[in-house]
Amino acid sequence: MTAPDFNEADRKPRKLHVVTHGCQMNVYDSARMADILRPLGYTTVDRPEGADMVIMNTCHIRERAEEKVFSALGRLRVMKEEQGGNMMIAVTGCVAQAEGEVLARRAPYVDLVVGPQSYHRLPELIAQAHRKQGVVIDTEFPVDQKFDHLPDVAAPQGVVSYLSIQEGCDKFCSFCVVPYTRGAESSRPALSVLAEARRMVALGAREIALLGQNVNAYHGEGPDGATWGLTRLLSEMAEIEGLERLRYTTSHPNDMTDELILAHRDNPKLLPFLHLPVQSGADKILKAMNRKHDAEHFRRVVGKLRDARPDIAFTSDFIVGHPGETETDFQDTMKLVRETGFALAYSFNYSPRPGTPAAALSQVPDEVKNARLYELQAELRRQQDAFNAATVGLTTPVLFTGRGRYDGQVAGRSLWLQPVVVEHGAELTGQIRNVQITSTNTNSIVGVLLPQEQIAA
Ligand code: SAM
Numbered sequence: 060m061t062a063p064d065f066n067e068a069d070r071k072p073r074k075l076h077v078v079t080h081g082c083q084m085n086v087y088d089s090a091r092m093a094d095i096l097r098p099l100g101y102t103t104v105d106r107p108e109g110a111d112m113v114i115m116n117t118c119h120i121r122e123r124a125e126e127k128v129f130s131a132l133g134r135l136r137v138m139k140e141e142q143g144g145n146m147m148i149a150v151t152g153c154v155a156q157a158e159g160e161v162l163a164r165r166a167p168y169v170d171l172v173v174g175p176q177s178y179h180r181l182p183e184l185i186a187q188a189h190r191k192q193g194v195v196i197d198t199e200f201p202v203d204q205k206f207d208h209l210p211d212v213a214a215p216q217g218v219v220s221y222l223s224i225q226e227g228c229d230k231f232c233s234f235c236v237v238p239y240t241r242g243a244e245s246s247r248p249a250l251s252v253l254a255e256a257r258r259m260v261a262l263g264a265r266e267i268a269l270l271g272q273n274v275n276a277y278h279g280e281g282p283d284g285a286t287w288g289l290t291r292l293l294s295e296m297a298e299i300e301g302l303e304r305l306r307y308t309t310s311h312p313n314d315m316t317d318e319l320i321l322a323h324r325d326n327p328k329l330l331p332f333l334h335l336p337v338q339s340g341a342d343k344i345l346k347a348m349n350r351k352h353d354a355e356h357f358r359r360v361v362g363k364l365r366d367a368r369p370d371i372a373f374t375s376d377f378i379v380g381h382p383g384e385t386e387t388d389f390q391d392t393m394k395l396v397r398e399t400g401f402a403l404a405y406s407f408n409y410s411p412r413p414g415t416p417a418a419a420l421s422q423v424p425d426e427v428k429n430a431r432l433y434e435l436q437a438e439l440r441r442q443q444d445a446f447n448a449a450t451v452g453l454t455t456p457v458l459f460t461g462r463g464r465y466d467g468q469v470a471g472r473s474l475w476l477q478p479v480v481v482e483h484g485a486e487l488t489g490q491i492r493n494v495q496i497t498s499t500n501t502n503s504i505v506g507v508l509l510p511q512e513q514i515a516a
């Protein structure tokens with residue numbers, strides 16, 4: 060790591076509050092920022108009041124995500140004034156990257172604006188902010204990888220830990236800001252990923268979710284000098300003792316190779332669960348979105364995965380009301396949803412993002428988008444309920460992650476990542492135990508703990 064421009068007085072104990080918006084990659088980045096600042100005396104606190112530093116790690120994917128940043132910043136401004144100015148405010152993540160100068164003008168009480176590729180430089184930037192009047196902005200895409208400069212993971216993320224292995228995107232979907240805010244696609248070397256995974260396991264992780272904007276396009280340098288794809292990386296990760304579960308997100312249908320599909324059959328630690336965004340079921344819209352695959356390709360990939368791992372559950376992302384989407388196109392999406400059957404899915408109204416190609420096109424009216432989203436979400440909700448109901452009576456291994464919401468309950472995740480609660484007085488965090496699912500309700504699945512010798516179905 061570059062030696063920060065910090066003197067001893069700068070290392071006094073300080074309170075750091077980190078707010079995370081958006082995707083799991085931001086969750087990972089937030090944890091890493093806390094790791095970077097810990098040696099400088101910063102300990103994380105749960106509330107912004109009284110904090111010496113607040114980092115707002117932001118998301119720019121939809122307009123509403125961006126609005127949230129400005130209203131949260133308004134509240135921080137008041138707090139900062141109440142603390143006599145003694146609160147450093149940093150905006151990081153994709154809004155920082157996309158709106159750097161605008162942010163500095165609109166919110167001049169912000170001290171630092173740092174893009175997602177520059178946060179390893181936080182110590183120097185904080186030192187600069189202490190010296191300088193006005194906002195310090197770093198939204199460069201440095202040529203060297205930030206991962207080379209990050210310290211070792213120091214704090215446990217938990218039984219389920221997230222590990223970024225790939226960043227950025229070269230696919231340029233018509234609607235998406237990621238290639239502009241996260242930069243070109245790049246993969247971390249396999250050895251650095253494996254070392255970090257081992258460290259996470261030593262800190263208590265039992266499940267690791269590998270993260271990337273297009274995680275299944277991973278192509279990192281292997282220790283043998285060859286390029287490793289995701290399948291190879293997953294099979295090496297499966298060798299890590301104490302690591303029980305593996306998954307990866309987010310995948311693009313075009314990067315689901317046959318080899319990776321078969322890993323769902325052959326890698327014993329890979330969960331039967333895959334997030335595979337399709338966005339639309341209409342070929343015309345998929346083309347307009349620049350997704351470079353059609354609906355049939357998605358159906359084929361899903362079919363092959365089900366052949367390889369019959370109990371696999373799918374989740375996906377959908378956008379309704381992309382420019383040019385007619386009612387017939389939308390009904391193609393509904394058809395694909397009904398045919399596929401999802402355990403869960405995320406769906407959004409198309410939100411025009413400045414600088415992306417689709418934003419310049421003629422837009423579908425809001426009321427049309429809202430009506431379509433309502434129809435789609437009703438079907439997806441129905442499918443989610445049906446999926447959960449179908450697990451009643453099954454016995455599944457559950458990885459326990461902590462206490463439940465109510466006294467005497469413990470909570471965990473099934474093989475299909477369903478949130479499961481069971482009545483149990485003792486601590487089970489970190490253990491995998493067989494649970495028979497007895498009922499489901501809107502937000503959780505209820506089960507009973509089976510004696511340890513009973514084998515899961
Ligand atoms: N790389 C992933 C893929 O190709 O599917 C998706 C990453 S993106 C951060 C997460 C999701 O946000 C997308 O799958 C898409 O459904 C949604 N999204 C992205 N841009 C959007 C926009 N302009 N309006 C609405 N939803 C959007």
Ligand code: SF4
Nearest residue numbers: 228230231232235237
């Ligand atoms: Fe965005 Fe995913 Fe498309 Fe890349 S592949 S541009 S991250 S939606």
